[in-house]
Amino acid sequence: xxxxxxxxQEVIRRNSxxxxxxxxxxxxPHEGWEINASSTEILANFNPELKNFQEVxxxxxxxxRRIMGSASFAExxxxxxxxxxxxxxxDICPGENxxxxxxxxxxxxxxxxxxxxxxxxxxxxxxxxxxxxxELKVLSKSVRVLPIVKEKDGKLFDAFxxxxxxxxxxxxxxxxxxxxxxxxxxxxxxxxxxxxxxxSKGYLEVETPILQPLPGGATARPFTTHHNxxxxxxxxxxxxxxxxxxxxxxxxxxxxxFAKDFRNEGMDRTHNPEFTVMEIYVAYKDYNWMMDFTExxxxxxxxxxxxxxxxxLGDKIIDFKRPFKRITMVDAIKEHTGIDINGMDEAQLKDxxxxxxxxxxxxxxKGKLIDEIFGEKCESHYIQPTFIMDYxxxxxxxxxxxxxxxxxxxxxxxxxxxxxxxxxxxxxxxPIDQYERFKSQxxxxxxxDDEAMFIDLDFVRALEYGMPPxxxxxxxxxxxxxxxxxxxxxxxxxxxxxMRPEKKAKREDDTEAFQAMGIPTEWIEVIQKxxxxxxxxxxxxxxxxxxxxxxxxxxxxxxxxxxxxxxxKAWLAS
RNA sequence: GACUCCGUAGCUCAGCUGGUAGAGCAAUUGACUCUUAAUCAAUGGGUCGAGGGUUCGAAUCCCUCCGGGGUCACCA
Numbered sequence: 259x260x261x262x263x264x265x266x267q268e269v270i271r272r273n274s275x276x277x278x279x280x281x282x283x284x285x286x287p288h289e290g291w292e293i294n295a296s297s298t299e300i301l302a303n304f305n306p307e308l309k310n311f312q313e314v315x316x317x318x319x320x321x322x323r324r325i326m327g328s329a330s331f332a333e334x335x336x337x338x339x340x341x342x343x344x345x346x347x348x349d350i351c352p353g354e355n356x357x358x359x360x361x362x363x364x365x366x367x368x369x370x371x372x373x374x375x376x377x378x379x380x381x382x383x384x385x386x387x388x389x390x391x392x393e394l395k396v397l398s399k400s401v402r403v404l405p406i407v408k409e410k411d412g413k414l415f416d417a418f419x420x421x422x423x424x425x426x427x428x429x430x431x432x433x434x435x436x437x438x439x440x441x442x443x444x445x446x447x448x449x450x451x452x453x454x455x456x457x458s459k460g461y462l463e464v465e466t467p468i469l470q471p472l473p474g475g476a477t478a479r480p481f482t483t484h485h486n487x488x489x490x491x492x493x494x495x496x497x498x499x500x501x502x503x504x505x506x507x508x509x510x511x512x513x514x515x516f517a518k519d520f521r522n523e524g525m526d527r528t529h530n531p532e533f534t535v536m537e538i539y540v541a542y543k544d545y546n547w548m549m550d551f552t553e554x555x556x557x558x559x560x561x562x563x564x565x566x567x568x569x570x571l572g573d574k575i576i577d578f579k580r581p582f583k584r585i586t587m588v589d590a591i592k593e594h595t596g597i598d599i600n601g602m603d604e605a606q607l608k609d610x611x612x613x614x615x616x617x618x619x620x621x622x623x624k625g626k627l628i629d630e631i632f633g634e635k636c637e638s639h640y641i642q643p644t645f646i647m648d649y650x651x652x653x654x655x656x657x658x659x660x661x662x663x664x665x666x667x668x669x670x671x672x673x674x675x676x677x678x679x680x681x682x683x684x685x686x687x688x689p690i691d692q693y694e695r696f697k698s699q700x701x702x703x704x705x706x707d708d709e710a711m712f713i714d715l716d717f718v719r720a721l722e723y724g725m726p727p728x729x730x731x732x733x734x735x736x737x738x739x740x741x742x743x744x745x746x747x748x749x750x751x752x753x754x755x756x757m758r759p760e761k762k763a764k765r766e767d768d769t770e771a772f773q774a775m776g777i778p779t780e781w782i783e784v785i786q787k788x789x790x791x792x793x794x795x796x797x798x799x800x801x802x803x804x805x806x807x808x809x810x811x812x813x814x815x816x817x818x819x820x821x822x823x824x825x826x827k828a829w830l831a832s
Numbered sequence: 833g834a835c836u837c838c839g840u841a842g843c844u845c846a847g848c849u850g851g852u853a854g855a856g857c858a859a860u861u862g863a864c865u866c867u868u869a870a871u872c873a874a875u876g877g878g879u880c881g882a883g884g885g886u887u888c889g890a891a892u893c894c895c896u897c898c899g900g901g902g903u904c905a906c907c908a
Contacts, residue, residue, distance in 0.1 A: 265841085265842055265859095265877080266841090266842085266859070266860090266876075266877055267842055267858075267859050267860095267877085268842080270859065270860075271859095322868080322869090324867050324868060324870050324871090325864085325867095325870095326863095326864050326865065326866085326867065326870080326871085327863075327864040327865065328864085328865055329864090329865040329866075329867085330865095330867085331866080331867050331868065331870085333868085342867085342868075344866070344867085346865070347865085348865095368858095368859090369858075382866050382867075382868090383866045383867090384866065384867065384868070386866090386867085386868070388866085388867095402842085403842040403843080403858070403859085404842085404843085404858090405842075405843040405844080405858090406842085406843060406844090406857055406858050407843085407844090407857095408857070408869040409869070410868085410869045411869095413869090415844080415856090415857075415869055416843060416844040416845085416856080416857060416858095416869090417843095417844075418843070418844085419844085420839095420843095420844095420900085420901090421900070421901060422839095422899075422900045422901075423843095423900095425900095426900095434843095476908080477908085478907080478908070479907085521907080521908080523906080523907045523908085524833090524905090524906060524907055526907090527902090528908090529907070529908080677908095678908065681908085734908085757899095757900090758898095758899070758900090
């Protein structure tokens with residue numbers, strides 16, 4: 259069927275628009291509607307003895323209707339929830355004219371329409387708090403049919419669960435699956451809690467460029483774009499680290515940013531091309547201080563959301579109670595493989611990898627090898643929040659060398675549920691060392707590592723002016739939201755996860771081309787309805803086209819003469 | 833990228849080893865003044881994701897493509 263054609267129910271709803279207008283009712287009125295109560299507020303606080311809520315005015319979507327002759331029940335859904343309304347014909351139509359009830363409410367309104375109602379709250383014989391409607395107004399008509407989800411005793415019937423439709427049409431998901439809203443309300447609360455925490459310490463929220471001439475601060479493939487006036491390539495940021503540290507150089511002692519980062523890499527349950535990262539940099543601190551800070555921060559978030567440090571996640575409970583376990587990377591590997599890699603060279607590490615059945619290749623240096631061992635054998639074991647400390651220097655070109663071991667850096671990652679949640683350094687502020695590190699990244703890149711960092715000379719210049727000792731930390735907000743709201747997929751904590759665009763139905767108007775082929779006008783119409791193009795139709799066998807056309811005619815009972823097989827052959831031959 | 837499963841009415845789903853497309857909700861018409869997955873009666877609604885093949889005959893079997901889910905790989 260032609261996608262531009264309306265379904266039966268859509269036609270009916272569009273007709274209702276006209277019927278409403280004929281009755282002098284604007285289905286899309288301009289003026290607002292005063293709201294003095296919400297569904298949840300009424301349900302929580304109504305008390306028949308107090309006689310409160312006797313003049314309520316609310317607005318929302320009609321989500322169900324039960325019509326019984328001259329009285330009806332319906333459910334109205336507002337921002338917070340649903341409440342039942344009771345409509346009696348003679349109450350909303352006190353005079354002779356019963357159109358508002360008989361025609362407008364019963365026939366022209368549908369599930370999904372917005373209405374405003376005024377009335378008083380009461381409890382029905384079945385014991386449900388409801389609004390007795392005294393005034394009803396159409397606020398906005400819906401001409402597309404919502405999925406109908408019903409619920410009884412907490413059980414859902416015909417739930418709207420198809421992930422593709424839920425993500426592509428999130429608005430529908432939010433309307434019919436109210437629990438989805440909760441996830442995003444919690445996400446907002448997470449961000450607010452973090453922001454309040456940082457502000458209470460006196461740190462400054464800042465904004466830094468998303469369009470960057472050099473994509474720095476992380477190892478990842480960027481999206482590339484182009485600035486026309488400057489005629490230069492620009493990259494969407496993969497991290498904001500280097501800009502925030504420039505601000506520390508500039509004299510701010512604490513800066514943070516909630517940043518959308520963009521990485522042109524694979525997508526799966528935990529990766530979306532654009533995602534949100536919070537990065538914070540604090541002067542005169544080191545990574546030990548940052549571990550304490552991170553613990554306090556996450557404990558606060560857990561308490562703000564759950565009133566306890568224990569957070570359910572799948573079949574596990576994650577406990578964010580301070581302090582978290584701390585272990586060095588070398589000890590973590592020792593713990594899970596029994597092998598002490600301390601002091602090993604590249605060849606020895608490769609042997610270890612072989613013994614552990616970890617694939618290696620020529621481009622891998624010491625750092626990468628250690629990272630592989632950790633990733634394969636250790637990472638997934640850290641379910642409860644655990645700081646993994648002291649990473650190999652090759653993997654951390656922006657991080658200060660360890661104060662007691664020059665092969666390591668003062669870096670930690672916080673593992674939760676077997677995944678990285680935070681990443682933090684004692685920041686490298688030695689400009690000479692930083693330049694050398696950038697240069698060795700260049701060597702890695704020449705060796706074939708396609709995600710080694712670019713040299714950012716302006717950043718080195720900034721460090722040359724002097725940066726105070728600083729510790730910085732980055733945290734994936736999407737991942738934090740997944741943990742705190744018990745979701746397994748990043749798509750469930752993003753309103754609009756990236757999807758392949760929907761295939762557009764081609765609507766080419768090839769009327770002239772069809773005419774040139776000698777096809778009669780009445781059949782051109784049919785061919786277009788069947789979705790054929792002038793080019794495409796030539797690839798169809800004349801026999802099949804003949805059959806299809808005659809079949810279409812029969813099916814739709816068209817009063818036009820069938821073409822002969824030879825005629826069809828002639829059209830296609832031209 | 834590999835493997836695997838899925839795509840049937842507005843929605844949720846049946847449809848066996850090929851033989852004229854089914855149900856519930858929603859819709860339409862009617863009944864009904866406290867219902868709540870309201871109920872009762874009647875009615876309409878589908879080129880079964882797209883294209884090709886096998887066959888007298890394909891929603892069903894085969895191939896290609898499109899879209900999506902899951903697992904893995906790559907990637908933080």
